[in-house]
Amino acid sequence: MLIINNLAQTLTKITLGATLLLGLTQTANALPILSFNNAQSSVSETANIGDTVTFELWFSGLETEDVGGVEFLLGFNNVVSTLNSAMGNASLTEFDIFDVFENVNYIDVYATSFVADLSAQADEFMLATFTFIASNVGVSHLNFSNLIVSDANAIALDINVFDAQITVVDDSSNVPVPTPASWGIFLLGMLALACRYKGDKPT
Numbered sequence: 001m002l003i004i005n006n007l008a009q010t011l012t013k014i015t016l017g018a019t020l021l022l023g024l025t026q027t028a029n030a031l032p033i034l035s036f037n038n039a040q041s042s043v044s045e046t047a048n049i050g051d052t053v054t055f056e057l058w059f060s061g062l063e064t065e066d067v068g069g070v071e072f073l074l075g076f077n078n079v080v081s082t083l084n085s086a087m088g089n090a091s092l093t094e095f096d097i098f099d100v101f102e103n104v105n106y107i108d109v110y111a112t113s114f115v116a117d118l119s120a121q122a123d124e125f126m127l128a129t130f131t132f133i134a135s136n137v138g139v140s141h142l143n144f145s146n147l148i149v150s151d152a153n154a155i156a157l158d159i160n161v162f163d164a165q166i167t168v169v170d171d172s173s174n175v176p177v178p179t180p181a182s183w184g185i186f187l188l189g190m191l192a193l194a195c196r197y198k199g200d201k202p203t
Contacts, residue, residue: 033061034149035162036142038124043164047134048171052084054131055142055164058124066118068152070127074107077140081132081166083107088128094121100128106145118152134168141165 036043038058047053059067076083086107088100094113101108109128132140142164149157 032159036164042162046167051134057127060124062123066121069112069150071110072147073145078105080138081140082135084131086130
């Protein structure tokens with residue numbers, strides 16, 4: 001009986017140890033994330049024509065990594081969503097070069113740091129803000145191309161990247177139509193006026 005109890009305790013310890021080791025391995029293998037609005041997933045916004053749609057672009061999951069450089073093109077459908085503004089986060093002082101260029105159908109973002117030690121960098125931070133005007137009915141996909149993210153030693157990082165989209169609709173056609181009750185009141189009013197006119201008519 002004692003041997004069985006000892007064996008059971010040993011197996012329990014091995015199981016717990018393996019579970020802990022698996023959890024540590026998964027944590028160590030967790031990749032940094034680049035996502036809009038810090039959603040850590042794809043984002044979709046619906047807007048009416050003329051509305052303003054703003055996205056914040058965030059890095060997160062940087063507990064074991066630091067971002068020393070980033071470069072990408074962010075494409076979008078200019079016919080559906082016209083770019084209103086694109087601004088980098090000016091509070092990110094660790095980047096010695098930080099440029100955001102606005103173009104017709106894409107935004108060019110480039111940032112790099114010459115700091116040797118980026119250990120003070122936040123585990124998540126907002127990189128830039130993009131504002132669009134909903135111009136025409138349709139869907140505008142915001143997607144990355146030529147994406148490069150590197151650490152403080154200029155070594156490329158593997159990251160999880162999530163896109164976004166803007167769906168533009170036109171609600172201007174939804175003009176309220178008079179209800180039957182409203183028409184009934186209107187007709188009663190007209191009938192009352194007609195009766196009054198007939199009653200006031202000289203004989």
